[in-house]
Amino acid sequence: MIRRSFFAALTFVVALPLTVWAEAPLKVVASTGMIADAARQVGGDQVEVQGLMGPGVDPHAYRQTRSDIVAMTRADLILWHGLYLEAQMEDFFHDLGRKRTVVAVAESVDKSKLRAHDDYADKFDPHVWMSPALWRDVVVEVQKALTEARPEAADIFNTNAQAHLAEIDQLEAYAKQALVAVPENNRILVTAHDAFGYFGADYGYEVMGIQGISTQSEAGLNRIGELVDTLVDKQLKAVFVESSVSDRSMRALIEGAAAKGHEVGVGGELYSDAMGEPGTYEGTYIGMLDHNITVIAGALGAEVPDRGMNGRLSAGF
Structure with missing residues (x-):
């Protein structure tokens, strides 16, 4: 009776790493709702995503709050748009990048595909999410950033990304x-x-x-x-x-x-x-x-x- 109880307890302990000790979701903070959605679509249950800018928020004028700063300093990965969209936060993201993993995902889009900015000679129109074809490049960059942050989940991220890219193709066909x-x-x-x-x-x-x-x-x-x-x-x-x-x-x-x-x-x-x-x-x-x-x-x-x-x-x- 004692031996059976001992082995039952040992079996329970051995099983623990598969459940209780499973790796926690990757903590991701995204500046805009569009990037947050891409991270959720690609990351699935491997990620816990917090978006900074909610419905009705203008990213051109948005400034980080104290709670935003706390969230980003605790995150495993920070994803922001770039292309001067978050104009009031750009210096902050560059400074944060010296201490945390910070990726400007829209900067990956081929510059030859971008429209010139009408106010700044050296900038581009940042609204690339309005083109499903351009947004595909951003989703791929999100996949790359998540994979570098958690390489062991690369296959999961790839499967999820391909499924989401197929949805974007369907959207473009409807458009x-x-x-x-x-x-x-x-x-x-x-x-x-x-x-x-x-x-x-x-x-x-x-x-x-x-x-x-x-x-x-x-x-x-x-x-x-x-x-x-x-x-x-x-x-x-x-x-x-x-x-x-x-x-x-x-x-x-x-x-x-x-x-x-x-x-x-x-x-x-x-x-x-x-x-x-x-x-x-x-x-x-x-x-x-x-x-x-x-x-x-x-x-x-x-x-x-x-x-x-x-x-x-x-x-x-």
């Missing part, structure tokens, strides 16, 4: 199908700031933002006047607001067109620099772009699925 259905003379996208340049280049849309690539640039009266004239001349019927940018300038644009006898409506709210609410489909990269594609195409005259590519959008068009 081409939906957006090409918009009449050619309607393929003009007017938004609060110039976040959709890569989107326009990919799908053949003229993009006009009231503000420049950064929301920190001023929306002058001259710029609003120019856009009012464009709305009237081209008889555009829809403009778009953004979830992370004030609609004040957009209201001025609509009122300016009305003063010239032309009625313009809001085609919908787009996710530009931040995703939707956590736990929702729109709170993922795929859902964010599915929403934008469906709203834009539908508002500009195409027939679109009522709830988007996968029938998962929170609200029908």
Whole structure:
């Protein structure tokens, strides 16, 4: 009886490393929601991801808080965008990189594929997530960073990354199908700031933002006047607001067109620099772009699925 109890206890102890002593998830902090989602998709249950910037947050103006600093100093890996997106945090990330593993994942995109920044001669348009083709490169860089941080999980990260890249390919195919259905003379996208340049280049849309690539640039009266004239001349019927940018300038644009006898409506709210609410489909990269594609195409005259590519959008068009 004693010997049986001893061996039973020994068996329990030997089994412990497979359960209780399993390696803890890799602690990852990501600056934007889009990067946080990529880390979760690739990392799976091997990672514990905290995103710093939630829904409606403008990354161009965001500054780190005390709780952000604590989280990053405790993290195994910090992922940020780069390309001067987090303009107010850039020096902080470079300083932190001397002590922690910090990776600017969008800096991996081939510079020949990037648009020049309209305010800084030596910078690029950072909004690469608006192009599924460019975002694939960022996902691959996230996979690389996770693999270097935890080499023993390389096969898991690769499997997850390939599955997510297949989803991005499906998203791109849906975008081409939906957006090409918009009449050619309607393929003009007017938004609060110039976040959709890569989107326009990919799908053949003229993009006009009231503000420049950064929301920190001023929306002058001259710029609003120019856009009012464009709305009237081209008889555009829809403009778009953004979830992370004030609609004040957009209201001025609509009122300016009305003063010239032309009625313009809001085609919908787009996710530009931040995703939707956590736990929702729109709170993922795929859902964010599915929403934008469906709203834009539908508002500009195409027939679109009522709830988007996968029938998962929170609200029908």
